[in-house]
Amino acid sequence: MSKIVVVGGGAAGLELVTRLGRRFSRRGEHEVVLVEPASHHYWKPRLHEIAAGTFDNELDAVSYLQHSYCNQYRYVQASMADLNRENKSIEIRNSDGQLSTLHYDYLVIAVGAVSNDFKTEGVSEHCLFLDSADQAQQAWEQINPLLKADGQRHISIVGAGATGVELAAELAKVSQKLKRYRHDADLKITLVEASDRVLPAGPACMSQKVLNSLVQHGVDVKTNTRVNRAEKGKLVTDQGDVLTADLQLWAAGIKCAPWLASLDGLETNRLNQLKVDSTLRTTLDDSIFVIGDSAECPQPDGGFVTPRAQAANQAAGHLARQLRRLLNGKSMMPFIFNDGGMVIAVGHNYAVGSLMNNKLIVRGRFVRNLYDTIFRLHQQILFGWGRVAALVVLKRVKASLNPFYKHNIS
Ligand SMILES: Cc1cc2nc3c(=O)[nH]c(=O)nc-3n(C[C@H](O)[C@H](O)[C@H](O)COP(=O)(O)OP(=O)(O)OC[C@H]3O[C@@H](n4cnc5c(N)ncnc54)[C@H](O)[C@@H]3O)c2cc1C
Structure with a gap:
């Protein structure tokens, strides 16, 4: 044994x-x-x-x-x-x-x-990270008061890879929905990226579609902008520009x-x-x-x-x-990754995907369902299809009964 x-x-x-x-x-x-x-x-x-x-x-x-x-x-x-x-x-x-x-x-x-701060000065002290559920919860505890505040509040997100893009779009969507209930709620989101396009690791045509969608969601995207230093409420770029914000999140690179x-x-x-x-x-x-x-x-x-x-x-x-x-005493076979493509969620009902070795770029609500499928496949391994089917139905029912944003709409 x-x-x-x-x-x-x-x-x-x-x-x-x-x-x-x-x-x-x-x-x-x-x-x-x-x-x-x-x-x-x-x-x-x-x-x-x-x-x-x-x-x-x-x-x-x-x-x-x-x-x-x-x-x-x-x-x-x-x-x-x-x-x-x-x-x-x-x-x-x-x-x-x-x-x-x-x-x-x-x-x-x-x-x-975890995220890579590339040893950028001040990042570990003045930026939040999304590397674990605990950190995501801490971020939520600081974002929630900004969503509830009167007047405009501002969040900067550094890194326009999958994490930064998905976070920016989700926050923009929450802010838009909240405005329906409270007209003075307003969250401004700036997404900062050192490279010349969002999703630098993905195909260029996908980056353009994701960028268009982020802009439609009201996200201010700053490409070719490298952060040199983070301070309390400020990001200083290599051009010497200062980006101020109520909250700063770091989602660039991994290590x-x-x-x-x-x-x-x-x-x-x-x-x-x-x-x-x-x-x-x-x-x-x-x-x-x-x-x-x-x-x-x-x-x-x-x-x-x-x-x-x-x-x-x-x-x-x-x-x-x-x-x-x-x-069983047999030899081991090599692992060859079969890349099924990349899907990025841009808000709750929309996603952009690159399939068939980047030959096909797809977008829309059905692609968002494809994005969810990747998570459901993970759940299927953990629980089997029966429980996954029950979870999908329950989620639909809850979504139709509950508000989109979970807490404290008052
Ligand atoms: C916000 C966000 C969005 C993302 N979006 C996408 C996406 O759209 N598409 C995509 O393909 N990828 C995405 N990724 C990346 C993807 O989540 C990772 O590639 C994937 O989770 C890696 O799996 P893993 O098992 O290696 O590590 P993880 O899923 O990170 O699991 C690591 C586990 O190890 C545990 N652990 C850490 N240290 C120790 C220790 N010392 N001892 C014991 N346990 C430890 C942690 O608690 C954790 O449970 C995203 C990542 C983030 C953070």
């Missing part, structure tokens, strides 16, 4: 333990353990909805405790702090700060990534937590991502695997797997199959 320890219960890690738990633990073949500090799982691409007050906590958050019980894996509420490869053990810290040791036969690291770079000699890149071979195994240790945003995984074309939810999900499915092969 082998013990498989998965660290991080996000888009990649939670799908992996679900598949492994159902497969191995029920039959008592192997033990599956999830190490995760949070009590609930939130689908990270929807954190901007928590920050904008439009997320449905009751329907869309997953309790690790309950999920682990139903899917036969062990959930340990703690964070990984260190690794001892010789002893095949990790050091974990619980919420009281107590350290303990957990042994493994196979270790999978899936701790994701992994620094502790990954000092993990018992494992190889990392400049973003602190752990280097793996094509089978998702770390380059220096055959019993340690990495999936999701924290892996630098090579691809046959010479590039690397992109840090996206879709890639995290595919890697989890692939590794679940390959661990079964490995435990």
